[in-house]
Amino acid sequence: MSIADPLHGGYMQRALELARGAWGQTHPNPMVGAVIVEDGQIVAEGWHHAAGQPHAEVEAMRALGRKPNDGATLYVTLEPCSTCGCTGACTSAILDAGIRKVVVGAVDPNPEHAGQGLDILRAAGVDVVAGVLAQACTDLNLIFNHWIVAQRTLVATKMALTLDGKFAAASGHSQWVTGELARADVMRWRRYFPAIAVGANTVLRDDPNLTSRIDDTIWCPRRFVFDRSLKTLQSSQMPKLYTDPYKGRTTVLCGAGAEVGLRGKLSAQGVAIWELPEVGGHLDWEAFLQRCADEGLCGVYVETGPTLASSILERRLADYAFIYQAPKFMSDCATPGIGTERDTQTMRDALKLGDVRHEIFGEDILTRGKLL
Secondary structure (H helix, E strand, C coil), X not given: CCCCXXXXXXXXXXXXXXXXXXXXXXXXCCCXXXXXXXCXXXXXXEEXXXXXXXXXXXXXXXXXXXXXXXXXXXXXXECCCCCCCCCCCHHHHHHHHXXXXXXXXXXXXXXXXXXXXXXXXXXXXXEEEECCCHHHHHHCCHHHXXXXXXXXXXXXXXXXXXXXXXXXXXXCCCCCCCCXXXXXXXXXXXXXXXXXXXXXXXXXXXXXXXXXXXXXXXXXCEEEEECCCCHHHCCCCCCHHHCCCCHHHEEEEECXXXXXXXXXXXXXXXXXXXXXXEECCEECHHHHHHHHHHCCCCEXXXXXXXXXXXXXXXXXXXXXXXXXXXXXXXXXXXXXXXXXXXXXXXXXXXXXXXXXXXXXXXXXXXXXXXXX
8 A cells, every 4th residue: 555545544534533532531642543454444443542541553453352464454643652651662562463554644743752653663564654644633632742842731722703803792792702513613622621711801701611511411621710819709799610510620820919818718619729920910821831731731721802812812822722703793993802012013923823724613714723
């Protein structure tokens, strides 16, 4: 087989579908899927279910339950690992099984290991083809790729905007900017990330749940509220984030000046508090990310309103952006949008996205990509 073989894409697409079966469940490991093909038929499938459990290649070989036939091909979405971690090197398992053809989607993003697994297999006489559906296979693991290369938590900002860049009406009314299909996709990405964050204004305005609700199943990530002065506790009604069944997964981020009495209210509810230093009138983002990394939170999905979005973008604190845009105009200068401090004189001053992907959800469009 060669990379031009039209069947490669179909088999790799199935491996991708399998990998997505563990959507958001493998952190800090990547999602990986694998299939074994004999005589043009898929005879075994496997995927990585969770950190510490067998890798996709091993799962597929176990599912086969026997030695692969001569001429069997293994398709795997990510380069087989070549180092012995919790579960052993997949390159060794492949060689021990006698598989002589391996087709790979994405290369290992870790600069210390990239291509090493492929080299080991080729040196042992295995026919290796790499780069099949590479973009899709790489995109599958946005969080892992950033975590392993940058060695820090991936910060992704999510915005829902009108065509003229507005988050809400002048009154603050924002339900809903986008339609049902776009909001369902947000639920999917909430499930992908191990943590989600919002600003105090969003809590006060929308009283959100910040859970992922898919097919009547509710999953709650770690939830963070940026509330420097604890103003979310100064209203008559306590937010749902501090009272619902998942309140133990909520952490409020405040400054040193936050009132002791208000902190006590949170503690009484079983809500955690992280006091962060302040820089330029803002909570120290680097201190927040360090705390996240210390707790193994490799990605944070930040659902922003205009204040938090402007702060994050203007200070270049985000690594990735999800921008859902509805075919609506507010055409009202009093409505909240992005940007309060930047002085842009030319298009060269614009913030840009790279590795851009577009998806359509009903009438709405999602544009997502890396912030450059």
